[in-house]
Amino acid sequence: MGAAAAREMTAERLAHALEQGDVVVHYQPCYDLRTGEMVAVEALARVYDAESDELLQPAAFLEVLEQSGLVVHLDEMVLALAARQVAAWRRLPAGRRLCLAINLSPADLDDPLLPVRFREATEAAGLPMDAIIVELTETLLSETGRGHEQVLAELSAMGCNVTLDDFGTGNASFDYLRRFHVDGVKIDRSFVQYLGTGGRRDRMSESLVRFCLSLGVHVVAEGIERPQHVAVLRRLGCPFGQGFLMSRPLPAAELDELLASDVVPAALRHDEEAVVL
Ligand code: C2E
Ligand code: MG
Ligand code: MG
Ligand code: MG
Numbered sequence: 001m002g003a004a005a006a007r008e009m010t011a012e013r014l015a016h017a018l019e020q021g022d023v024v025v026h027y028q029p030c031y032d033l034r035t036g037e038m039v040a041v042e043a044l045a046r047v048y049d050a051e052s053d054e055l056l057q058p059a060a061f062l063e064v065l066e067q068s069g070l071v072v073h074l075d076e077m078v079l080a081l082a083a084r085q086v087a088a089w090r091r092l093p094a095g096r097r098l099c100l101a102i103n104l105s106p107a108d109l110d111d112p113l114l115p116v117r118f119r120e121a122t123e124a125a126g127l128p129m130d131a132i133i134v135e136l137t138e139t140l141l142s143e144t145g146r147g148h149e150q151v152l153a154e155l156s157a158m159g160c161n162v163t164l165d166d167f168g169t170g171n172a173s174f175d176y177l178r179r180f181h182v183d184g185v186k187i188d189r190s191f192v193q194y195l196g197t198g199g200r201r202d203r204m205s206e207s208l209v210r211f212c213l214s215l216g217v218h219v220v221a222e223g224i225e226r227p228q229h230v231a232v233l234r235r236l237g238c239p240f241g242q243g244f245l246m247s248r249p250l251p252a253a254e255l256d257e258l259l260a261s262d263v264v265p266a267a268l269r270h271d272e273e274a275v276v277l
């Protein structure tokens with residue numbers, strides 16, 4: 001079977017899964033690195049494939065869904081599910097100020113009614129717009145036209161935090177900062193992983209963190225895997241962070257438990273710092 005045929009079949013299977021509503025959202029916590037408080041969760045889509053009885057990760061379906069345009073339906077479902085879920089978590093003491101980060105694909109921004117759809121979904125869920133973080137990748141913005149700028153400006157005006165995801169990986173990061181209104185940047189894992197390692201890439205990563213902080217926007221470090229990453233980010237004054245060291249993306253039920261226990265993750269406890277440094 002050729003590559004095109006293989007993709008076709010996958011697209012069909014995916015379309016079927018979406019029709020069945022076999023979309024599951026996992027949530028990865030984002031923390032205030034200073035206090036250890038959970039401040040947001042990022043919604044990460046998973047698709048259940050009945051044929052293989054597997055929960056597929058984005059690497060297995062995102063490209064196909066983007067090519068077929070079906071990603072718009074996926075993202076609509078993710079927003080609806082996640083907005084209701086986060087609205088419920090905000091009724092818990094530990095979730096009072098929890099924000100929801102949503103990833104968007106290029107096709108989402110092609111729809112001039114996207115801001116309206118966001119407003120409808122959040123209103124139906126009882127979630128304020130200023131609890132929404134919209135994450136955009138640079139590859140997404142490289143395809144952008146004027147319409148996209150308009151949509152992003154509207155979302156931002158409505159109170160959403162518009163964040164550049166995977167910051168530093170595209171070769172036009174700086175250009176986007178100049179061209180678009182952004183409320184936040186998420187420093188890519190490929191930089192975070194070198195923090196505290198010594199050498200040239202470590203220095204580049206530190207410089208990137210400092211640069212992002214100098215912009216006066218929300219700065220999140222993603223892909224934190226080692227205690228030394230936390231130590232360096234704290235020293236530099238990076239306020240927010242996300243990564244496997246604190247928590248992997250979790251099914252809603254597991255995040256329920258995490259919020260109910262309301263404990264600072266071990267990696268962010270200040271009494272651990274003596275060990276960390
Ligand atoms: P992203 O937005 O940059 O999300 C972070 C990805 O890195 C997630 O992979 C997450 O599981 C993983 N990750 C988080 N912390 C760590 C860490 O400490 N170490 C390592 N090695 N990885 C970490 P995932 O869930 O496979 O998502 C991949 C990408 O798919 C996302 O990258 C995002 O661009 C896209 N995506 C996910 N969900 C959606 C969605 O609902 N809609 C759209 N349009 N795109 C989505
Ligand atoms: Mg993201
Ligand atoms: Mg990212
Ligand atoms: Mg990414």
